[in-house]
Amino acid sequence: MHAIQVEDLTKVYANDTLALEKVNLTINAGDFFALLGANGAGKTTMIGIITGIVMKTKGKVHIFQYDIDRNFAEARKMIGVVPQEFNFNIFEKAQDILITQAGYFGIDRSEAIKRSEVVLKQLGLWEKRNEVSRNLSGGMKRRLMISRALVHNPKLLILDEPTAGVDVELRHGMWDYLRKLNEQGVTILLTTHYLEEVEQMCRYAAIIKNGQIIKHDKVSSLVQLLEMEAYEFTVKDMHGLDKIKKYHPSVRDANVFEVELHRNNELNDFICQVHKVGMEIIDIRPKGYRLEKLFLNIMRE
Numbered sequence: 001m002h003a004i005q006v007e008d009l010t011k012v013y014a015n016d017t018l019a020l021e022k023v024n025l026t027i028n029a030g031d032f033f034a035l036l037g038a039n040g041a042g043k044t045t046m047i048g049i050i051t052g053i054v055m056k057t058k059g060k061v062h063i064f065q066y067d068i069d070r071n072f073a074e075a076r077k078m079i080g081v082v083p084q085e086f087n088f089n090i091f092e093k094a095q096d097i098l099i100t101q102a103g104y105f106g107i108d109r110s111e112a113i114k115r116s117e118v119v120l121k122q123l124g125l126w127e128k129r130n131e132v133s134r135n136l137s138g139g140m141k142r143r144l145m146i147s148r149a150l151v152h153n154p155k156l157l158i159l160d161e162p163t164a165g166v167d168v169e170l171r172h173g174m175w176d177y178l179r180k181l182n183e184q185g186v187t188i189l190l191t192t193h194y195l196e197e198v199e200q201m202c203r204y205a206a207i208i209k210n211g212q213i214i215k216h217d218k219v220s221s222l223v224q225l226l227e228m229e230a231y232e233f234t235v236k237d238m239h240g241l242d243k244i245k246k247y248h249p250s251v252r253d254a255n256v257f258e259v260e261l262h263r264n265n266e267l268n269d270f271i272c273q274v275h276k277v278g279m280e281i282i283d284i285r286p287k288g289y290r291l292e293k294l295f296l297n298i299m300r301e
Protein backbone atom coordinates (compact mmCIF):
# COMPACT_ATOMS: atom_id res chain seq x y z
CA MET A 1 0.00 0.00 0.00
CA HIS A 2 1.28 3.46 -0.88
CA ALA A 3 0.84 6.38 1.47
CA ILE A 4 1.71 8.88 -1.24
CA GLN A 5 1.82 8.38 -4.94
CA VAL A 6 2.78 11.35 -7.06
CA GLU A 7 2.77 10.98 -10.83
CA ASP A 8 4.07 13.47 -13.35
CA LEU A 9 3.48 16.32 -10.98
CA THR A 10 4.18 19.75 -12.41
CA LYS A 11 3.66 23.14 -10.83
CA VAL A 12 4.08 26.45 -12.57
CA TYR A 13 3.29 29.44 -10.37
CA ALA A 14 1.45 32.47 -11.73
CA ASN A 15 4.75 34.30 -12.19
CA ASP A 16 5.95 31.45 -14.46
CA THR A 17 8.25 29.89 -11.87
CA LEU A 18 8.52 26.21 -12.64
CA ALA A 19 8.57 24.84 -9.07
CA LEU A 20 8.02 21.15 -9.88
CA GLU A 21 8.70 19.42 -13.14
CA LYS A 22 7.17 16.01 -13.86
CA VAL A 23 7.88 14.65 -10.42
CA ASN A 24 7.25 10.98 -9.75
CA LEU A 25 7.49 9.79 -6.19
CA THR A 26 6.06 6.87 -4.27
CA ILE A 27 6.18 6.61 -0.51
CA ASN A 28 5.10 3.34 1.06
CA ALA A 29 2.73 3.15 3.99
CA GLY A 30 4.72 2.86 7.21
CA ASP A 31 7.79 4.55 5.80
CA PHE A 32 9.91 7.22 7.42
CA PHE A 33 10.83 9.35 4.46
CA ALA A 34 12.95 12.46 3.96
CA LEU A 35 12.62 14.90 1.13
CA LEU A 36 15.98 16.61 0.96
CA GLY A 37 16.73 19.75 -0.93
CA ALA A 38 18.05 23.29 -0.78
CA ASN A 39 15.88 26.36 -0.35
CA GLY A 40 13.74 26.84 -3.38
CA ALA A 41 14.04 23.23 -4.56
CA GLY A 42 10.27 22.67 -4.44
CA LYS A 43 9.68 20.86 -1.13
CA THR A 44 7.03 23.17 0.27
CA THR A 45 5.27 23.32 -3.08
CA MET A 46 5.06 19.54 -3.16
CA ILE A 47 3.63 19.43 0.37
CA GLY A 48 1.26 22.26 -0.48
CA ILE A 49 -0.14 20.27 -3.39
CA ILE A 50 -0.44 17.07 -1.39
CA THR A 51 -2.36 18.90 1.34
CA GLY A 52 -4.52 20.97 -0.98
CA ILE A 53 -3.08 24.41 -0.24
CA VAL A 54 -1.39 24.78 -3.62
CA MET A 55 -3.10 24.00 -6.92
CA LYS A 56 -1.13 21.71 -9.16
CA THR A 57 -0.66 22.51 -12.81
CA LYS A 58 -0.50 18.91 -13.99
CA GLY A 59 -0.19 15.37 -12.70
CA LYS A 60 -1.85 13.00 -10.26
CA VAL A 61 -1.63 12.59 -6.51
CA HIS A 62 -3.00 9.69 -4.51
CA ILE A 63 -3.02 9.62 -0.72
CA PHE A 64 -3.48 6.01 0.28
CA GLN A 65 -6.25 4.93 -2.08
CA TYR A 66 -7.69 8.41 -2.58
CA ASP A 67 -7.17 10.55 -5.66
CA ILE A 68 -6.97 14.16 -4.44
CA ASP A 69 -8.88 15.35 -7.51
CA ARG A 70 -11.83 13.09 -6.88
CA ASN A 71 -11.77 12.50 -3.15
CA PHE A 72 -10.00 15.41 -1.58
CA ALA A 73 -11.83 15.36 1.75
CA GLU A 74 -11.06 11.68 2.32
CA ALA A 75 -7.45 12.12 1.25
CA ARG A 76 -7.01 15.15 3.48
CA LYS A 77 -8.34 13.29 6.53
CA MET A 78 -5.46 10.85 6.22
CA ILE A 79 -2.91 13.65 6.59
CA GLY A 80 -1.62 15.62 9.53
CA VAL A 81 0.56 18.50 8.47
CA VAL A 82 3.07 20.57 10.39
CA PRO A 83 3.85 23.62 8.28
CA GLN A 84 7.17 25.37 8.10
CA GLU A 85 5.93 28.51 9.88
CA PHE A 86 3.76 28.86 12.98
CA ASN A 87 0.31 29.61 11.71
CA PHE A 88 -2.14 29.37 14.57
CA ASN A 89 -4.26 32.06 16.09
CA ILE A 90 -1.94 33.53 18.69
CA PHE A 91 -4.85 34.58 20.90
CA GLU A 92 -6.42 31.13 21.04
CA LYS A 93 -5.70 28.75 23.90
CA ALA A 94 -3.64 25.65 23.18
CA GLN A 95 -6.41 23.14 23.73
CA ASP A 96 -8.95 25.24 21.83
CA ILE A 97 -6.63 25.30 18.83
CA LEU A 98 -6.74 21.51 18.77
CA ILE A 99 -10.49 21.32 19.27
CA THR A 100 -11.09 23.78 16.44
CA GLN A 101 -8.79 21.77 14.19
CA ALA A 102 -10.61 18.52 15.03
CA GLY A 103 -13.83 20.27 14.04
CA TYR A 104 -12.48 20.83 10.52
CA PHE A 105 -12.30 17.06 10.18
CA GLY A 106 -15.86 16.54 11.40
CA ILE A 107 -14.93 15.23 14.84
CA ASP A 108 -17.61 16.14 17.35
CA ARG A 109 -16.77 18.32 20.29
CA SER A 110 -16.77 15.76 23.08
CA GLU A 111 -14.55 13.45 21.07
CA ALA A 112 -12.32 16.39 20.15
CA ILE A 113 -11.87 17.27 23.81
CA LYS A 114 -10.77 13.71 24.55
CA ARG A 115 -8.40 13.56 21.59
CA SER A 116 -6.86 16.93 22.41
CA GLU A 117 -6.16 15.75 25.95
CA VAL A 118 -4.40 12.64 24.66
CA VAL A 119 -2.11 14.48 22.24
CA LEU A 120 -1.41 17.43 24.53
CA LYS A 121 -0.28 14.96 27.18
CA GLN A 122 1.84 13.04 24.70
CA LEU A 123 3.64 16.20 23.69
CA GLY A 124 4.07 17.47 27.23
CA LEU A 125 1.71 20.41 26.82
CA TRP A 126 -1.18 19.44 29.05
CA GLU A 127 -0.12 21.95 31.72
CA LYS A 128 -0.27 24.65 29.09
CA ARG A 129 -3.70 23.78 27.72
CA ASN A 130 -5.27 27.06 28.86
CA GLU A 131 -2.39 29.26 27.77
CA VAL A 132 -2.88 31.39 24.66
CA SER A 133 -0.44 30.25 22.07
CA ARG A 134 1.51 33.47 21.84
CA ASN A 135 2.64 32.97 25.44
CA LEU A 136 4.28 29.64 24.66
CA SER A 137 8.00 29.29 24.08
CA GLY A 138 9.28 28.49 20.59
CA GLY A 139 9.74 24.83 21.45
CA MET A 140 6.25 24.59 22.90
CA LYS A 141 4.76 26.23 19.83
CA ARG A 142 6.52 23.65 17.70
CA ARG A 143 5.08 20.85 19.82
CA LEU A 144 1.67 22.46 19.66
CA MET A 145 1.89 22.39 15.86
CA ILE A 146 2.64 18.67 16.02
CA SER A 147 -0.22 17.97 18.42
CA ARG A 148 -2.59 19.93 16.22
CA ALA A 149 -1.48 17.86 13.24
CA LEU A 150 -2.23 14.66 15.15
CA VAL A 151 -5.56 15.53 16.72
CA HIS A 152 -7.60 13.68 14.05
CA ASN A 153 -5.42 10.56 14.16
CA PRO A 154 -3.92 10.81 10.68
CA LYS A 155 -2.15 7.84 9.10
CA LEU A 156 0.36 10.13 7.43
CA LEU A 157 2.25 12.92 9.17
CA ILE A 158 4.00 15.51 7.01
CA LEU A 159 6.47 17.91 8.59
CA ASP A 160 8.00 20.76 6.61
CA GLU A 161 11.45 21.62 7.98
CA PRO A 162 10.47 20.57 11.50
CA THR A 163 13.85 21.26 13.05
CA ALA A 164 14.82 24.51 11.40
CA GLY A 165 15.67 26.85 14.26
CA VAL A 166 14.94 24.24 16.92
CA ASP A 167 17.45 23.69 19.73
CA VAL A 168 19.27 20.39 20.09
CA GLU A 169 17.37 19.12 23.10
CA LEU A 170 13.97 19.68 21.59
CA ARG A 171 15.20 18.24 18.34
CA HIS A 172 16.15 14.98 19.98
CA GLY A 173 12.89 14.83 21.91
CA MET A 174 11.07 15.34 18.67
CA TRP A 175 13.00 12.56 16.95
CA ASP A 176 12.15 10.14 19.74
CA TYR A 177 8.53 11.06 19.49
CA LEU A 178 8.39 10.74 15.71
CA ARG A 179 10.14 7.40 15.89
CA LYS A 180 7.51 6.12 18.32
CA LEU A 181 4.71 7.36 16.10
CA ASN A 182 6.29 5.63 13.15
CA GLU A 183 6.56 2.39 15.12
CA GLN A 184 2.84 2.67 15.79
CA GLY A 185 2.30 2.66 12.04
CA VAL A 186 2.12 6.35 11.15
CA THR A 187 3.87 7.11 7.87
CA ILE A 188 6.19 10.08 8.19
CA LEU A 189 7.37 12.44 5.49
CA LEU A 190 9.61 15.28 6.46
CA THR A 191 11.57 17.85 4.54
CA THR A 192 14.92 19.01 5.71
CA HIS A 193 18.29 20.15 4.53
CA TYR A 194 20.18 18.53 7.38
CA LEU A 195 21.82 15.37 6.13
CA GLU A 196 22.67 14.21 9.63
CA GLU A 197 19.03 13.97 10.61
CA VAL A 198 18.21 12.01 7.54
CA GLU A 199 20.94 9.52 8.35
CA GLN A 200 19.73 9.03 11.88
CA MET A 201 16.04 9.00 11.33
CA CYS A 202 14.88 8.07 7.91
CA ARG A 203 14.71 4.84 5.95
CA TYR A 204 14.23 6.33 2.52
CA ALA A 205 15.09 9.69 1.05
CA ALA A 206 14.63 11.57 -2.15
CA ILE A 207 16.73 14.50 -3.19
CA ILE A 208 14.93 17.27 -4.99
CA LYS A 209 16.72 19.93 -6.96
CA ASN A 210 15.21 22.62 -9.14
CA GLY A 211 11.85 20.90 -8.98
CA GLN A 212 13.11 17.48 -10.03
CA ILE A 213 13.80 14.33 -8.06
CA ILE A 214 17.42 13.55 -8.82
CA LYS A 215 17.89 10.65 -6.42
CA HIS A 216 15.56 8.33 -4.53
CA ASP A 217 16.91 5.45 -2.53
CA LYS A 218 17.35 3.82 0.85
CA VAL A 219 19.19 6.19 3.14
CA SER A 220 21.74 3.47 3.85
CA SER A 221 22.51 3.23 0.12
CA LEU A 222 22.76 6.98 -0.26
CA VAL A 223 25.18 7.15 2.63
CA GLN A 224 27.23 4.35 1.13
CA LEU A 225 27.44 6.26 -2.12
CA LEU A 226 28.82 9.19 -0.20
CA GLU A 227 31.71 7.06 0.95
CA MET A 228 32.58 5.99 -2.55
CA GLU A 229 34.91 7.84 -4.82
CA ALA A 230 35.25 7.59 -8.57
CA TYR A 231 38.73 7.13 -10.07
CA GLU A 232 39.75 7.37 -13.67
CA PHE A 233 42.47 4.93 -14.70
CA THR A 234 44.52 5.36 -17.84
CA VAL A 235 46.22 2.08 -18.79
CA LYS A 236 48.51 0.94 -21.55
CA ASP A 237 45.92 -1.48 -22.85
CA MET A 238 42.61 -2.83 -21.63
CA HIS A 239 43.09 -6.56 -22.19
CA GLY A 240 42.73 -7.50 -18.52
CA LEU A 241 39.52 -5.58 -17.93
CA ASP A 242 37.34 -8.68 -18.00
CA LYS A 243 39.19 -10.09 -15.03
CA ILE A 244 38.37 -7.13 -12.78
CA LYS A 245 34.69 -7.11 -13.69
CA LYS A 246 33.61 -7.39 -10.08
CA TYR A 247 34.61 -3.75 -9.62
CA HIS A 248 32.23 -2.72 -12.42
CA PRO A 249 34.68 -0.64 -14.44
CA SER A 250 33.09 1.61 -17.05
CA VAL A 251 35.06 2.20 -20.21
CA ARG A 252 35.56 5.87 -20.98
CA ASP A 253 38.02 5.72 -23.85
CA ALA A 254 40.29 3.30 -25.74
CA ASN A 255 42.60 3.06 -22.73
CA VAL A 256 40.64 4.81 -20.00
CA PHE A 257 38.15 3.33 -17.54
CA GLU A 258 36.44 4.52 -14.41
CA VAL A 259 35.68 2.67 -11.19
CA GLU A 260 34.00 3.62 -7.93
CA LEU A 261 35.87 2.52 -4.86
CA HIS A 262 35.48 2.83 -1.13
CA ARG A 263 37.38 5.91 -0.23
CA ASN A 264 39.62 4.52 2.47
CA ASN A 265 40.50 0.95 1.89
CA GLU A 266 39.73 -0.21 -1.60
CA LEU A 267 42.13 1.75 -3.78
CA ASN A 268 45.31 -0.14 -2.87
CA ASP A 269 43.64 -3.50 -3.32
CA PHE A 270 42.30 -2.42 -6.63
CA ILE A 271 45.69 -1.25 -7.91
CA CYS A 272 47.17 -4.63 -6.91
CA GLN A 273 44.42 -6.40 -8.84
CA VAL A 274 45.07 -4.31 -11.94
CA HIS A 275 48.75 -5.19 -11.82
CA LYS A 276 47.94 -8.83 -11.23
CA VAL A 277 45.88 -9.09 -14.39
CA GLY A 278 48.78 -7.60 -16.31
CA MET A 279 47.55 -4.11 -17.06
CA GLU A 280 50.06 -1.32 -16.88
CA ILE A 281 48.76 1.83 -15.17
CA ILE A 282 49.79 5.12 -16.72
CA ASP A 283 47.67 7.47 -14.64
CA ILE A 284 45.13 7.48 -11.80
CA ARG A 285 42.89 10.44 -11.21
CA PRO A 286 40.29 10.78 -8.46
CA LYS A 287 37.17 12.28 -9.95
CA GLY A 288 35.38 13.06 -6.71
CA TYR A 289 31.99 11.61 -6.24
CA ARG A 290 29.18 13.32 -8.07
CA LEU A 291 26.63 12.67 -5.38
CA GLU A 292 28.79 14.25 -2.78
CA LYS A 293 29.08 17.35 -4.90
CA LEU A 294 25.37 17.23 -5.24
CA PHE A 295 24.96 17.09 -1.50
CA LEU A 296 27.39 19.93 -1.04
CA ASN A 297 25.42 22.03 -3.46
CA ILE A 298 22.26 21.18 -1.65
CA MET A 299 23.68 22.06 1.75
CA ARG A 300 25.13 25.26 0.47
CA GLU A 301 21.74 26.93 0.15
Ligand SMILES: Nc1ncnc2c1ncn2[C@@H]1O[C@H](COP(=O)(O)OP(=O)(O)O)[C@@H](O)[C@H]1O
Binds near residue numbers: 014015038
Ligand atom coordinates in the same frame (compact mmCIF):
# COMPACT_ATOMS: atom_id res chain seq x y z
N1 LIG B 1 3.47 31.46 -4.18
C1 LIG B 1 4.51 31.43 -5.01
N2 LIG B 1 4.53 32.18 -6.13
C2 LIG B 1 5.56 32.14 -6.99
N3 LIG B 1 6.67 31.38 -6.82
C3 LIG B 1 6.71 30.61 -5.72
C4 LIG B 1 5.65 30.59 -4.76
N4 LIG B 1 5.98 29.72 -3.78
C5 LIG B 1 7.18 29.22 -4.10
N5 LIG B 1 7.63 29.74 -5.26
C6 LIG B 1 8.89 29.42 -5.96
O1 LIG B 1 8.85 28.04 -6.27
C7 LIG B 1 10.13 27.45 -6.06
C8 LIG B 1 10.03 26.33 -5.04
O2 LIG B 1 9.74 26.90 -3.77
P1 LIG B 1 9.43 26.03 -2.48
O3 LIG B 1 8.49 24.95 -2.87
O4 LIG B 1 9.03 26.94 -1.39
O5 LIG B 1 10.85 25.38 -2.18
P2 LIG B 1 11.46 24.79 -0.82
O6 LIG B 1 10.34 24.52 0.13
O7 LIG B 1 12.19 23.57 -1.26
O8 LIG B 1 12.39 25.83 -0.29
C9 LIG B 1 11.06 28.58 -5.66
O9 LIG B 1 11.67 29.06 -6.81
C10 LIG B 1 10.10 29.60 -5.07
O10 LIG B 1 10.64 30.90 -5.22
Ligand SMILES: [Mg+2]
Binds near residue numbers: 045
Ligand atom coordinates in the same frame (compact mmCIF):
# COMPACT_ATOMS: atom_id res chain seq x y z
MG1 LIG C 1 10.10 25.15 2.08
